[in-house]
Amino acid sequence: MMFGHHLGNLDSYDDWLLDHDVVLISVDYRLAPEHPDPYPIEDCYAGLLWVAAHADELGVDPDRIVIAGQSAGAGLAAGTALLARDRQGPTLLAQILVSPMLDDRDSTVSTMQIDGVGLADRQMTRFGWNAYLGPRRATADVSVYAAPARATDLSGLPPTYLDCGSAEVFRDETVAYASGLWAAAVDAELHVWPGAFHGFTSMMPGAAVSRRATSALADWTSRLLGAPDPVAPQG
Template sequence: MEHNSTTETTGGALASMPARPPFDPELEAALTTLADGVPPTVTERMIGPMRENPRLRVTPEMARDAGIRSRDLVIPGHDGDDVVVTVLEAEGRTGVGPGIYHLHGGGMIVGDRWSGVAALFDWLHRYRAVAVSLEYRLAPEYPDPYPVEDCYRGLVWLQTHAAELGIDPSRVLITGASAGGGLAAGVTLLMRDRGLPPLMGQLLMYPMLDDRDGTVSSAQIDGVGVWDRGSNLTGWTALLGDRRATDDVSIYAAPARATDLSGLPPAFIDCGSAEVFRDEDVAYASALWASGGQAELHVWPGGFHAFEGYAPQAALSREMVQARDRWVHRLLGE
């Protein structure tokens, strides 16, 4: 039985909203375990401490244990400023293979180039791929357009240096989770609009796409999970300041605002049914289809944000990872 709850909308009016979808039982148990160390709402004062202890971070030692070698390079970011990339590939790899350009999550405010890269390790082995993971600059110290322009410059660098990296420039996949998924979508739009060669695909894992706080799922996921409505407002306000939810926001910062998604590479989009980003992610897939594009969409029932990272042994988490694997295999499999 569904119950209605009263929620304050962006404009301050009160509206009756349906209760959120239930969590998957395994994932709900995981959330209970996580409750003390992972608060649902991230506030501005929490940004500093969270940067000192990033969630879901991989270390170079963990990469080595997985048979992955890494090296750091300094490249030009937005306005020519230095940013760092980590290049990852399987030990002993030779020749030329596909490239994976990785953008980390963290709500635009936390995380680093090692966050979430473990998801790439199997693909690096299986497809003899090379991954480039970028340390883009974070808000609020570096507000829009720094993050997306850093990410754009990093991809241009990858394409320009593909030969020395051992990457086939016609086989480059961009991927990102959460904020990284939103940045990946923004970079893909920039590539199209600046006339650069198209990418092979865009893998958008529960992407952060819409700054306007106007969806049903945004209202439903408030005070629960690992990234709720309050966290989302913290992240978007850090990135955009007073411009958040106004007309003065570009489609590259908030790709959900794009009205023309034609001419983009095939997309994979996933999210949970019980997370803030659900409705904007579904709408983005629909907009890609409406523009004549190709998208594969998965909404995992009972999933909270990034659940496969926090509860990797749950059945739903394994299914989520397997769906991504199948899509990547269709693109990169030989």
């Protein structure tokens, strides 16, 4: 997970472990503004290619690779899935997009509502997009891999889990992306958690809404992987 393409590091989410027999691999992609688009997305795609090529030695089933991310990391995960489709790269079993940062154009209702409110607001995300895209932000010269909300063809993408908070800046672009996936006949599950802000499951993991969100993702993952249903958290 990285925020705004310019904050975070490889160890930011070492404790984000799934309760399954999986190999969890993080890509230490280069950060903006020193390394703007397309460096981060190409780093992520290179990581995917490496995992697929080294599946045997990693103990990974190459037919069961799931790509996941949160915030800017989720935007990069979505862009990597588009790259894998368009370059005929490794086939993904699924993608998990948690509060994804998808749209550089700063034009949704939620970006205008969450302005000067909380940690991840309109000004902070605009700063992140400027660092990532420079003067190209909000122009026609931005690829769908950098800003997946710009993609007009979402067909051929893997089953997708998306969630966000109702009180976060990325709410509307997440909902719109889910709608685009459904329109393209892609299996997608969307959750918009009432009253939740950006990063709520990480910042307040014990909150009731955070436990519900974590449980919903665990349930979806269990169904995806054919594992027994997880035990719902108590309290």
